[in-house]
Amino acid sequence: MQIVRAQVLGMCMGVRRAEEKAKKAAQRAMKSGKPVFTYGPLIHNPQAVRALEDLGVKVLDPEAFERGELDEKANNSIVVIRAHGAPPEALERLGSLDVEIVDATCPRVLKSQKKAASLIEKGYSLAIAGDRSHGEVTGILGYAPGAKVVQNAEEAAVLAKEWERRAVALIAQTTIKKSEYDAIAAQFKAHCPSFLAFDTLCPATAERQKALKQMAEKVEALLVVGGKNSANTQRLFMAAKETGKPAWHIETAAELPKEIFQYTSVGLTAGASTPDSMVDDVESTLIKGEHHGHAS
Ligand code: SF4
Numbered sequence: 001m002q003i004v005r006a007q008v009l010g011m012c013m014g015v016r017r018a019e020e021k022a023k024k025a026a027q028r029a030m031k032s033g034k035p036v037f038t039y040g041p042l043i044h045n046p047q048a049v050r051a052l053e054d055l056g057v058k059v060l061d062p063e064a065f066e067r068g069e070l071d072e073k074a075n076n077s078i079v080v081i082r083a084h085g086a087p088p089e090a091l092e093r094l095g096s097l098d099v100e101i102v103d104a105t106c107p108r109v110l111k112s113q114k115k116a117a118s119l120i121e122k123g124y125s126l127a128i129a130g131d132r133s134h135g136e137v138t139g140i141l142g143y144a145p146g147a148k149v150v151q152n153a154e155e156a157a158v159l160a161k162e163w164e165r166r167a168v169a170l171i172a173q174t175t176i177k178k179s180e181y182d183a184i185a186a187q188f189k190a191h192c193p194s195f196l197a198f199d200t201l202c203p204a205t206a207e208r209q210k211a212l213k214q215m216a217e218k219v220e221a222l223l224v225v226g227g228k229n230s231a232n233t234q235r236l237f238m239a240a241k242e243t244g245k246p247a248w249h250i251e252t253a254a255e256l257p258k259e260i261f262q263y264t265s266v267g268l269t270a271g272a273s274t275p276d277s278m279v280d281d282v283e284s285t286l287i288k289g290e291h292h293g294h295a296s
Contacts, residue, residue: 002265003283004219006211010279012204012272014083014106018042019052019275021104022080026055034100035077039065039090040135042082042104044230044273047252051275062135066090074099084135085109087142108174109136112200115171116144124196125166127159129184130173131231137173153183160191167194174202175232175272204272205232209239212269216243219267221260224249225282226271233271240269252278253285261289 011019022042029036037060041049049059060079064070066089078100081091085105094101105113119126126147130137141147150156160168168188172181178201185197216222222240226233228251240247245267248257260266266286270279 001261001263001286002219003286004215004265004267005279005283006208006215006267006269008207008211009268010270010272010274010276012202014108014202014204015043015273017106018080018083018104019048021102022052022057023055025078025080025102026052026057029056029078036080037074037077038080038082039086039094040082040084042080043227043275044233044271045227045251045275045278046229047227047278048273048275062086062090062138065093068093071097078102081105082135083109085113085139086135087139089142105139106174108200108202109139112136112171112174113140113143115198115200116140116147119169119171119196120144120146123167124169125163127156127163127168127170127184127188128173129156129170129181130176134173136175140171140173150184152180153187156184156187157191160187163188164191164193166192167196168192169196169198171198171200174200175205176201177235178206205235208232208236208269208272212236212239212267213243215267215269216240216245219245219265220263221245221265222247222267222269223256223260223282224269224271225251225279226274227251230271230273233274236269236271250282253281256282256285256289260286 025036036057039060040062041059076098080102083106126144128149132149188195222245224237224240237249
């Protein structure tokens with residue numbers, strides 16, 4: 001079996017950086033004995049979260065913490081802020097406790113937070129295109145009091161009409177689809193004469209989709225590796241199905257479907273939160289499986 005890896009696949013810069021920071025914090029904590037938490041799950045990948053747990057890194061529930069329920073638990077610990085970032089109130093609250101903060105907010109998300117804050121300061125009515133419950137969006141909202149989240153073009157149309165006499169600005173959650181962002185921006189353009197759009201989308205998602213399409217031309221079937229709860233992996237899987245080739249979304253090598261061994265060439269890709277080890281594992285299982293006669 002020929003296995004082709006997509007030219008761009010797996011963990012993005014921001015998540016890789018956050019994972020490294022968490023691992024380093026865990027090593028330091030071994031000496032000091034302090035507990036280490038990540039502020040919400042660091043990665044949308046259950047295996048990677050478990051691997052961090054094995055190093056002693058636990059998850060602090062952001063909602064419970066923001067309700068003030070976890071001060072005692074967090075006290076005298078190390079808290080790693082994930083790539084999505086966190087609202088300033090949460091950082092202040094952590095700062096007021098005896099907590100060492102390791103800020104692993106992705107530089108691209110930091111840029112969005114700053115942009116949002118400066119637009120509000122300049123007096124713009126700010127809309128954020130994205131998922132209301134996503135950690136990155138709740139983080140940005142903390143820096144932009146009064147900003148409103150729009151999840152789709154319908155919501156954008158309603159808000160655009162309400163804001164038609166205002167100076168309006170739009171930014172986006174880094175990981176939403178370009179087409180969704182464009183549809184939302186179009187609504188504001190149509191209704192608000194004073195409108196500024198800032199495309200804060202991260203290229204990581206588009207790069208993985210493009211590499212997937214290029215790879216799909218060279219293979220008979222496709223495998224997408226990543227957490228079932230990872231939005232960008234789910235989107236990558238959708239793009240894989242759209243190529244018309246048979247495609248599977250698996251979390252681990254154990255989920256490899258038997259049918260995959262009937263193909264002579266298989267393409268491999270992975271979402272932006274999938275650790276390299278998961279992809280390597282799938283690849284080596286494919287090679288081993290073939291040698292163990294699955295192909296017959
Ligand atoms: S997807 Fe982009 S913005 Fe989000 S963490 Fe990764 S590199 Fe940063």
